[in-house]
Amino acid sequence: MSAFALERSIAINAVLQASKVCQTVFRHLASAGTITKLDKSPVTVADYSAQAVINTILEKSFPNDPIAGEEDSKNLHGDERKPLRQRILELTNTVLDEPLDENKLLNAIDRGTHPGGIKGRMWTLDPIDGTMGFLRGEQFAVCLALIIDGQVELGVMGCPNLPFDLKNQESEKGCLFVAVKGQGAFQRKFSSPDVLPIHFANISSPSEATFCESVESGHSAHGDAAKVAALLGISKPPLRMDSQCKYCCVSRGDANIYLRLPTSSEYIENIWDHASGSLLVNEAGGTISDIYGKALDFSLGRKLTANTGVVVSHPNIHSQILDAVQKVIVKKENI
Numbered sequence: 162m163s164a165f166a167l168e169r170s171i172a173i174n175a176v177l178q179a180s181k182v183c184q185t186v187f188r189h190l191a192s193a194g195t196i197t198k199l200d201k202s203p204v205t206v207a208d209y210s211a212q213a214v215i216n217t218i219l220e221k222s223f224p225n226d227p228i229a230g231e232e233d234s235k236n237l238h239g240d241e242r243k244p245l246r247q248r249i250l251e252l253t254n255t256v257l258d259e260p261l262d263e264n265k266l267l268n269a270i271d272r273g274t275h276p277g278g279i280k281g282r283m284w285t286l287d288p289i290d291g292t293m294g295f296l297r298g299e300q301f302a303v304c305l306a307l308i309i310d311g312q313v314e315l316g317v318m319g320c321p322n323l324p325f326d327l328k329n330q331e332s333e334k335g336c337l338f339v340a341v342k343g344q345g346a347f348q349r350k351f352s353s354p355d356v357l358p359i360h361f362a363n364i365s366s367p368s369e370a371t372f373c374e375s376v377e378s379g380h381s382a383h384g385d386a387a388k389v390a391a392l393l394g395i396s397k398p399p400l401r402m403d404s405q406c407k408y409c410c411v412s413r414g415d416a417n418i419y420l421r422l423p424t425s426s427e428y429i430e431n432i433w434d435h436a437s438g439s440l441l442v443n444e445a446g447g448t449i450s451d452i453y454g455k456a457l458d459f460s461l462g463r464k465l466t467a468n469t470g471v472v473v474s475h476p477n478i479h480s481q482i483l484d485a486v487q488k489v490i491v492k493k494e495n496i
């Protein structure tokens with residue numbers, strides 16, 4: 162049996178079940194059931210339920226593995242939140258074999274509070290990455306990764322709204338991406354277990370590239386990305402997309418570069434926003450670094466405290482992209 166075969170199959174099932182919950186929520190209630198967290202970001206019943214589903218499934222097979230997940234139950238307590246809790250519970254129980262009660266639900270969500278770090282085995286989970294995309298009915302991803310001693314070993318991403326073939330409007334939506342370190346990168350449809358290998362598109366000059374970036378200019382500096390593109394002679398418009406679906410798209414050749422350039426806010430990226438995507442990129446033959454060319458360091462806790470921004474591209478052009486990014490950013494820093 163290949164390395165991490167059990168983890169791979171449990172993670173795929175967990176991500177598919179959580180993705181189902183997200184699809185149900187979107188069909189039935191869209192923005193109802195949304196609350197705003199302290200950092201002003203939105204969280205929905207689907208985020209909580211997806212985290213409860215995945216944490217419960219992981220606990221069954223790997224009871225000793227800690228989980229660093231985005232959500233926690235602190236906004237779900239008290240009488241006022243009872244209807245929200247009930248909705249999350251109902252949703253969660255639609256996909257679990259053994260139903261939870263309210264207490265078990267809150268405990269399952271709070272299994273995700275691990276502080277992270279360099280030692281041992283842990284999972285990191287973003288139950289819905291790109292909540293803004295989810296609320297708009299656009300792209301979002303359910304992202305789960307296994308990290309051992311600070312190294313990402315396995316990544317699984319479910320992208321319920323992503324077409325299997327981005328160029329074909331009729332193409333079936335619902336793609337799952339999976340990578341195990343040293344075993345390659347693959348995608349499959351939600352509807353079939355058959356996996357197909359994926360690769361970065363070959364490219365010899367950055368000027369031929371399509372780059373992708375966030376839809377949200379508050380998450381990634383669009384103006385700086387436009388300057389980088391101009392320096393590189395890129396003439397194609399950017400592919401704007403929410404969530405780690407961007408990692409999936411570059412990994413299967415829909416686009417060639419992913420730029421996540423720091424905004425003026427002092428935001429530090431979370432490990433669950435990049436762990437599965439970074440492994441997928443590496444296994445699909447791409448290069449990923451921060452804007453200074455440093456590898457992403459997943460060993461420092463729940464956040465990527467040693468990194469600034471993200472740059473992904475084919476290895477043939479990575480140093481040229483970094484040069485352009487640094488010209489734009491350093492110029493701005495010196496103003």
Ligand SMILES: Nc1ncnc2c1ncn2[C@@H]1O[C@H](COP(=O)(O)O)[C@@H](O)[C@H]1OP(=O)(O)O
Nearest residue numbers: 289290291292293375377379380403404428434
């Ligand atoms: N100020 C911010 N800067 C960068 N990323 C952010 C910021 N606020 C939230 N995020 C996270 O950015 C990711 C979305 O990236 P993108 O804009 O590329 O879709 C999400 O993980 C989102 O969290 P969440 O998981 O809550 O949606």
Ligand SMILES: [Mg+2]
Nearest residue numbers: 202203231292
């Ligand atoms: Mg969030």
Ligand SMILES: [Mg+2]
Nearest residue numbers: 287290291434
């Ligand atoms: Mg996220």
Ligand SMILES: [Mg+2]
Nearest residue numbers: 231287289290
């Ligand atoms: Mg999230």
